[in-house]
Every structure is written in C-alpha cells, then in structure tokens.
Amino acid sequence: MPVQHKLDGIYSPVLTPFKADLSPDLDAFIFHCGWLLDSGVGLAVFGTNSEANSLSVAERRMLLDALLEAGLPAVRMMPGTGCCSLSDTVELTRHATLAGVGGVLMLPPFYYKGVSEDGLFRHYAEVIERVADDRLRIYLYHIPPVAQVPITFGLIERLLKAYPSAIAGIKDSSGDWGNTEGMLREFQPVGFDVFAGSELFLLRTLRGGGAGCITATGNVNPAPMVALFKSWRDADADRQQAALDVTRAAFQKFPLIAAMKAAVAEYGGMPSLGTVRPPLVGLEPHDKQALLASLTTLRLRMPGFERLHDALAGSHVGHT
Template identity: 55%
Template sequence: MTTRLRGVLAPVLTPFDAKLAPDVGRLIAHCRWLIDNHAGLALFGTNSEAASISVAERKSLTEALLEAGIPAARMMPGTGACALPDAVELSRHASQLGVAGLLVLPPFFFKGVSDDGVFAYYAEIIEQVGPGCAPIYLYHIPQFTQVPITLGLIERLRKRYPTVIAGAKDSSGDWANTQAMLDHFAADGFDVFPASESLLSKALPLGAAGCISATVNMNPAGIHRLFEGWRGDQAGELQASADAVRQVFQGGAMIPAMKHAVATYATDAPWRTVRPPLVPLDAALRESLDARLRAIDFSMPGYPRA
C-alpha cells in the first residue's frame, strides 16, 4: 500500500537549457537537494511552469528522475490538463511508475463550468486509469483556473471514490477556505495542504498534512523544521524565520525570482532561464531581490554548485 505523503513539498522548479528544453541534469540535482533537506516533490506544479511543459516532456522527466534514483514514494506529480485524454495519459503513466500521489488541476480553459462537469472530469480520470490509480490530490487554485474545487465537489468525489480521492492543495490564499476544508474533511483522513508555509502554525493544529509551497524550493530545511517543531518552544521563531523568506519571494514574478536565486547561490547562470511567456528578471529587479535576500542572511546550504 502506498504511504501517504505528509510534510513539506516543493512544486519543483524546472530548469531549461539555452534551447528552452528541460535540463534533466539540473532537475535531478535540484530534486536531490530538496530530498536531502526533507522535502517531497510536487513535480509539474504551477511554479514548475507545468502549463508550459508538454505531456511527453513530463513523462520523460519523471522517468529520468526515477532512473537517477529519486524515489517515487516522494513524488506527487501534477497530471491535470485541459484535455481529458492528456490528464488520463499523465495520471496513468505516473501511477504505473508508483508515485505516491497525483496533484490534479481541474480543466482550466472553459470558465463557469458546473460542479457536475468538474466531477465528470475527475471521475473519467479515475475510471480510465483503473484500479492502479495513485491517490489523487485535488488542486484548488481558482485565481488561475477560475474553476474552483468546492466543498460539495470534494464530498461527492470522496463518496464515489473514497480510496482514491486523498486530499487537496489549497492555493486560493483564502484562509477561510482552507479552514473549511480542514473542518469538513481532515478528521476523516482527507489530507489538506495549504500552499504557503505561513499558514502552517494555524493549519497544523486543525489537522493539515503539511504544505505544498513554492518557497520550499528555496528553504526546504527551514520549512521542514517548522513542520516538525510547531508544537515546541521555538515554534514562533521557526514560523517567523520561514515567513521572512516567503515574504521576499511572494507576489510579482515569483518563478523568475526563485530561479534567479538558485542561479546566484549555485553560481549557475543557466538556472535563470524561463520558458515563454515568462521572462527573466530585469537588472533592477535582480538587484532589489539580491538586497532583500542579503538583508535576511539567506543561503541555500549544500546546494550543488556549477
């Protein structure tokens, strides 16, 4: 039986080479550093530039990570897509490779779709993948998708597929919504992951499973210490330290900012490459980010240098 993921997970940054192809070597090194610092891998999330990565690329990258010894038990790849057949193909492929879970966006092109339509999408993925389907984590990020994962939808899906629908990532930024998910479902084994470590001190006492946060890419060890120590005497200090890093990166051009930080602290300039339509930080933004990181004594201990 697959062990359920808990703790802190990174929507893993995807490095690209000069020709804008995924850079497998750098991805493997980044994932190893994250795992060494106690983070799980939510591959192909929003901060992975997943919407800009093809089905074939996602499949080949997952296989390359496994071949490099990255454990499937630490992976929750994103397998949602606008086209149902793509979502089925990605979900089946990842499930066959033995990943611990699937992070599944709703289809996000059509807006104003009903819960019935979103229910049908998830149901078709589960039915078409079949008995070997990995646990599914519903991805609620309505500011991007405009397709919410409602409490009613969660209840319907859990009733129909109680052994497959395992939890949710709430990226809404709305604490009231995260709290409602926890209040309604956490006690029954539904694993709720808020999308910011800044919510851990509030969410963990209510039964949250951890967090899936962009800035785990930057601060995996610090966020893991908060997850482990939220009940202890240093909880306030651990939360404040994690918040300080989060506040530097959140908002604005978060993906190019994090990639610039990796490039800087790994002395590895190609890490700054993003895939269009994103663009790298300009010189002024780079200087501002560097100054704010110096102000909090930021570092990435043990990161492999070029």
C-alpha cells in the same frame, strides 16, 4: 489493496530548469530534486511554479522518467497531472501511478470557465475510471486565483463518496485561510489530507490537523520549513513561522517564478538557471539585484546547492 505511503510534510513544485534553447535541463533538474529530498522536501514536480503548463505531455513523462532512472524514490513524488484535456490527464496520471508515485496533484480542467459541479465531477470520475488502478491517489488542486475553476466543498464531498480510496486530499492555494480552515474542519476527520498552498499558512494548517504545505519557496528555503513541520508543537513555533513569512515576502515582491529562478541561479553558480519559458520573462537586472540584496540581509542559505556547478561539470548527477 496495496499499502499506501501517507504523504505529509513539505512538498515543493520543483522549478524546471531550461537550457538556452528552452529545452529542459535534465541534469540540473535531477540535482535540484535530489537536493530537495536531502533537505527533507517532497517533489511536487510539474506544479504551477514548475511552469508545468508550458511543458508538453512528452516532456513531463521524460522528466519523471529521468528522476526515476536516477534512483530518486517515487513514493516521495506528487507530480502534477491535471490538464485541460481529459486524455492528457489520463495519460500523465496513468504513467505516474504505474511508476509508483505517492500521489498525483490534479488541477481541474481550467480553460472553460463557469463549468458546473456536475461537469467537474464527470471529469475526475472519467480519469479515475480510465486509469483503473487501486494505487491511484489524487490530491485535488484548488487554485482559483489562477485556474478560475474552483474545487468546491460540494465537489469534494461527492468525489469522496464515489471514490473514497482514490481521492486522498487537496492543495488549497486559494490564499483564503477561512477556506483552508473549513476544509480541515469538514474533511480532515474522514482522512482527507489538507495541504496549505503556501508556508504562510503552515503552522495554522498543522495546528488544525493538516498534512503540511506544498509551496513554491520550498525550492529555495526548505530547511526552515521542514524544521517547523517537525517542531510545530514547540514553544518557539510562532517565531519560526514569522521567520518563514519574512523570507516569503522577500520573494513575493517580484514575479515569483522568475525570482526563485534568479535565486537558484545565484546560489548554484549557474546563470542559465534563471531561464524561464515564454510567455514568462526573467527578472530585470535591478530587480534581481534588489532580490539578492534582501536575501543576503535575511541570510538565506541553500547548503550544498553550490555543488550544482561542479556536479553538472562531472559525468553523473543524481541523488546523494
């Protein structure tokens, strides 16, 4: 069986930049991913905050291929591959696994509500059997506030029993610390990695033996998160966590995707980075002004991100 790189630390669902015609901006995407890697953050591309469910299968494949062709390390990637369609999920999962990614982050099929545990088990089993690759490592994506299809403890137990090498862990975006704590208690001892779905729970997750967090605002505030991951046993860990909480709160006052895109547009000197795909809409001017004012007060910095404008004006962008 191939040796697997253990995934831990901070991962971010990378924002997908769009051009004026709403097509993906490959160069800006590559730059942002390279900047995150340089900041110590892994790439959970095609997550919720990547607007993944507004991207086609072909677009997701193209974007992943662009990162690989730019020389970014596949082992530091955890692309989202879960779709409502079984065949789409299989195609994206096979493509990512063949590319050598560290793992895939997989939503349950979420259109039909109230589906049974048996139905969800069959879905994941079909994906694993059809991909049929010993390198496959699935991180389940539990986000009931959005998907409304939960990943239950019973389902995790069944999947681990049937496919212990393929089922690697979970991102818990329930927003319920009791649920995350229960997953850590029940499944972390058997090697099942638990990632919190927000940095708000990062310190508690690490103290409980978890792997880290996969968080939207890793796009804009990566360095302090990475610092806490590396120093969570230190005396000032609670102070670091409190600072993360304040910055997160500044973004959560607004629609999160639009707010983060407004921030990267400002810090990168490229207004086009604020573009979102319908049905989402960008921040209203007064909301953008309020957000940026609060980030100035908090002294949020994105060191090196200002090079985006110059990099895209050149002939090549990639990982530096």
